[in-house]
Amino acid sequence: MDLNKCLQLLEKNDPDVYNAIAGEENREKKGIELIPSENYTYSEVFAANGSILTNKYAEGYPGKRYYGGQEFTDVVESLAIERAKKLFKCDHANVQPLSGSPMNQAVYMAFLKPGDTILGMDLSHGGHLTHGHPVSHMGKIFNFVRYKTIPEEKGRIDFDELLRIAKETKPKIILCGYTSYPRDYDYANFKRIADEVGAITMADVAHIGGLIAAGVMRNPFDYGFDIVTTTTHKSLRGPRGGMILCKEKFAKIIDKSVFPGLQGGPHMNTISAIAVALGKALQPEFKEYGKQILKNSKVLAETLMDGGMKLITNGTDNHMMVVNTVESVGIGGTEAEHVLDSVSITTNKQVIPDDPNPPLRPSGIRLGTPCATTRGMKEDDIRKIGGWLIEALQNNQDESQLKRIKNEVEAFCQKFPVPGL
Ligand code: DSN
Numbered sequence: 001m002d003l004n005k006c007l008q009l010l011e012k013n014d015p016d017v018y019n020a021i022a023g024e025e026n027r028e029k030k031g032i033e034l035i036p037s038e039n040y041t042y043s044e045v046f047a048a049n050g051s052i053l054t055n056k057y058a059e060g061y062p063g064k065r066y067y068g069g070q071e072f073t074d075v076v077e078s079l080a081i082e083r084a085k086k087l088f089k090c091d092h093a094n095v096q097p098l099s100g101s102p103m104n105q106a107v108y109m110a111f112l113k114p115g116d117t118i119l120g121m122d123l124s125h126g127g128h129l130t131h132g133h134p135v136s137h138m139g140k141i142f143n144f145v146r147y148k149t150i151p152e153e154k155g156r157i158d159f160d161e162l163l164r165i166a167k168e169t170k171p172k173i174i175l176c177g178y179t180s181y182p183r184d185y186d187y188a189n190f191k192r193i194a195d196e197v198g199a200i201t202m203a204d205v206a207h208i209g210g211l212i213a214a215g216v217m218r219n220p221f222d223y224g225f226d227i228v229t230t231t232t233h234k235s236l237r238g239p240r241g242g243m244i245l246c247k248e249k250f251a252k253i254i255d256k257s258v259f260p261g262l263q264g265g266p267h268m269n270t271i272s273a274i275a276v277a278l279g280k281a282l283q284p285e286f287k288e289y290g291k292q293i294l295k296n297s298k299v300l301a302e303t304l305m306d307g308g309m310k311l312i313t314n315g316t317d318n319h320m321m322v323v324n325t326v327e328s329v330g331i332g333g334t335e336a337e338h339v340l341d342s343v344s345i346t347t348n349k350q351v352i353p354d355d356p357n358p359p360l361r362p363s364g365i366r367l368g369t370p371c372a373t374t375r376g377m378k379e380d381d382i383r384k385i386g387g388w389l390i391e392a393l394q395n396n397q398d399e400s401q402l403k404r405i406k407n408e409v410e411a412f413c414q415k416f417p418v419p420g421l
Pocket of ligand 1: 100
């Protein structure tokens with residue numbers, strides 16, 4: 001396969017699609033991505049993801065497929081499984097979920113009947129749509145009961161209250177995990193409460209999978225967790241996909257729930273690319289990468305707070321932070337996202353705990369450092385980015401200031417090539 005030749009053919013035969021892809025490449029190069037769930041993947045991942053494995057049906061699992069011709073698909077899926085088990089120190093890995101939502105859905109369907117109860121984090125406090133928001137199908141099928149954090153106390157979770165709720169509602173699963181929570185979890189306390197009420201423990205570490213793999217954040221399996229789910233394209237830097245990791249006693253029920261329960265043919269090109277990314281995550285450099293993400297995140301949080309920005313929970317222990325833009329500069333998250341887009345800093349609008357405003361017009365933005373770190377940016381670079389971000393938000397009506405900041409951001413970004421291209 002010659003990927004350059006493939007691109008040349010695309011340019012010639014479908015210029016509309018080619019030009020959109022080229023436009024995105026240029027956008028990713030010229031500005032700075034601060035969306036905490038994104039990353040720049042590796043050249044080798046592009047090669048595997050765009051490979052001939054796209055052609056292959058492989059329903060089933062290595063050694064037990066429903067189609068012939070599986071000698072190579074079995075190799076890549078087994079590699080992905082073995083690497084995932086080693087990285088996350090677990091008994092079993094299912095690498096077939098197409099992405100984050102189906103991966104969580106497959107876990108719920110494995111253990112619960114419609115109407116059963118799951119205890120999960122409130123969306124506005126950092127939980128994910130699949131953790132029980134009413135707009136998600138999951139919220140319609142299962143009875144989600146939500147717990148909250150105490151933002152003023154560094155996002156602490158009140159475990160006495162959690163135990164009270166768990167005793168009252170008798171959940172089958174106690175779920176911790178998040179999409180916009182800037183702290184780490186106290187897995188030991190979740191496990192203690194789950195044991196007390198006889199619930200399964202599940203951690204959705206989609207955002208911090210790479211940081212756990214790098215050994216710089218806590219691993220739920222070290223605290224006896226039953227099930228861990230993670231996406232593969234965030235801090236793990238792989239292709240877009242999901243994984244369910246679990247104890248051996250749940251291996252069969254999880255595999256059955258993914259296929260044939262929820263999905264058909266696995267995307268073998270993606271699975272081969274997951275194997276590649278996990279191979280990279282096993283290298284010593286990945287540990288350094290994880291450490292640098294956290295250092296950069298701390299520095300960004302400090303720079304923003306020193307510049308008068310109000311951060312939810314007053315800081316961060318992971319790769320992300322949430323800024324209350326209404327309190328900081330008097331504009332909502334949607335407007336802040338647009339202002340920052342106009343200076344080539346990409347962020348995403350974000351609800352804050354118990355946000356009085358709706359998700360499309362929320363009170364904050366969410367930021368993170370995996371992308372900047374992948375591009376080789378270190379603490380001093382992050383301070384500059386934080387400075388531009390504050391300046392842009394504070395001068396959000398001043399076209400000439402915004403133009404100057406955009407020029408400075410784009411000139412700065414040229415010094416940091418996007419890996420993988
Ligand atoms: N969209 C992901 C995120 O940005 O956190 C979660 O689904």
